[in-house]
Amino acid sequence: MRILFAPLQGYTTGIYRKAHAEIFGGVDAYYAPFLRIENGKPREKDLRDLNSFDGNAREGNAREIPQIIANSVDEFKILANALIAKGYTEIDFNMGCPFPMQVNRHRGAGLLSDIQAVQEIMDEIKATPVKFSVKMRLGQDSPDEAFAILPILNEAPLSQITLHPRLGKQQYKGAINFKSFEKFHEECRHPLIYNGDITSVSQICEMERRYPKLAGVMIGRGLLARPSLAAEYKGMRDINCAAPLNSDTHQNLLGKLFQMHQVIFDHACKTYQGDSQILSHVQSFWEYLEPSIPKKIFKKIKKAGKLSEYQEAITAMKELS
Numbered sequence: 001m002r003i004l005f006a007p008l009q010g011y012t013t014g015i016y017r018k019a020h021a022e023i024f025g026g027v028d029a030y031y032a033p034f035l036r037i038e039n040g041k042p043r044e045k046d047l048r049d050l051n052s053f054d055g056n057a058r059e060g061n062a063r064e065i066p067q068i069i070a071n072s073v074d075e076f077k078i079l080a081n082a083l084i085a086k087g088y089t090e091i092d093f094n095m096g097c098p099f100p101m102q103v104n105r106h107r108g109a110g111l112l113s114d115i116q117a118v119q120e121i122m123d124e125i126k127a128t129p130v131k132f133s134v135k136m137r138l139g140q141d142s143p144d145e146a147f148a149i150l151p152i153l154n155e156a157p158l159s160q161i162t163l164h165p166r167l168g169k170q171q172y173k174g175a176i177n178f179k180s181f182e183k184f185h186e187e188c189r190h191p192l193i194y195n196g197d198i199t200s201v202s203q204i205c206e207m208e209r210r211y212p213k214l215a216g217v218m219i220g221r222g223l224l225a226r227p228s229l230a231a232e233y234k235g236m237r238d239i240n241c242a243a244p245l246n247s248d249t250h251q252n253l254l255g256k257l258f259q260m261h262q263v264i265f266d267h268a269c270k271t272y273q274g275d276s277q278i279l280s281h282v283q284s285f286w287e288y289l290e291p292s293i294p295k296k297i298f299k300k301i302k303k304a305g306k307l308s309e310y311q312e313a314i315t316a317m318k319e320l321s
């Protein structure tokens with residue numbers, strides 16, 4: 001089964017994706033956080049963070065796939081054209097973001113109930129000569145929303161659909177609706193990717209066993225918390241992340257984590273100015289790793305207001321390992 005790295009705004013940045021592909025690997029494709037419209041134009045900051053793999057070019061075996069979020073066919077065209085101009089030949093369309101800022105503007109999960117707009121965007125996809133996929137939820141308020149647009153999606157030339165089987169109003173918590181996921185899986189004519197709460201190799205294997213026709217799984221927080229997860233699955237083994245810091249596998253994992261952190265740290269120092277800007281770009285690296293690092297050190301990293309304090313915390317962690 002294919003393993004896809006989910007996009008997480010503020011976490012899976014261009015440099016994160018590139019460093020992960022080089023150091024941990026095991027991921028078939030990295031989805032970039034969405035490109036959005038700002039003042040009528042594609043947001044420059046989002047565009048700058050793309051092309052970490054040089055268009056759709058391969059980094060090892062992995063690819064980087066950009067994503068767009070739009071509330072109408074007009075916004076869709078502006079964003080898709082900006083990516084096509086950059087040389088991308090595959091684009092993901094977001095119909096799942098639950099953040100009120102987007103939903104209230106009729107984007108992400110807020111678009112799922114607008115059958116007319118979804119139809120117009122799918123018609124545009126038919127007329128655009130690059131590959132498109134969709135990442136979506138069951139609905140904003142009800143799973144009926146996904147089933148109402150599924151016939152339109154089935155008619156569109158999509159390369160795949162990724163489904164996060166929650167509602168927008170649940171954001172990223174609460175029960176996953178497997179019953180609706182199964183129904184969607186049965187009725188969907190495109191390759192289907194499952195997304196939601198996967199954190200271990202055994203869970204990936206369980207999804208494979210339960211849904212043999214599934215095209216893959218997309219993992220976000222699980223990979224941020226355990227960057228070796230995709231490679232572990234490809235090598236079919238579970239590394240015990242709660243093992244003591246000096247155990248063999250954990251040692252190896254930590255070595256790679258420090259290596260990855262160094263790449264991201266060096267990039268932040270080169271790209272941003274001033275301690276607070278640099279810190280805001282490196283502290284997020286550790287956020288989902290909290291369970292794997294000593295509590296005291298995690299606190300120091302989070303609280304660091306100066307680069308020197310941050311570096312002291314990292315050195316202390318290296319000395320412990």
Ligand SMILES: Cc1cc2nc3c(=O)[nH]c(=O)nc-3n(C[C@H](O)[C@H](O)[C@H](O)COP(=O)(O)O)c2cc1C
Pocket residue numbers: 006007008009010032033034067094096097135164172195196197198218219220221222
């Ligand atoms: C902070 C944050 C930012 C996110 N940004 C995006 C995004 O830009 N595009 C997108 O499709 N999903 C985004 N997501 C959703 C994730 O891609 C993923 O669907 C979600 O985390 C559930 O998968 P997981 O349980 O494997 O993490 C974001 C989620 C979080 C928590």
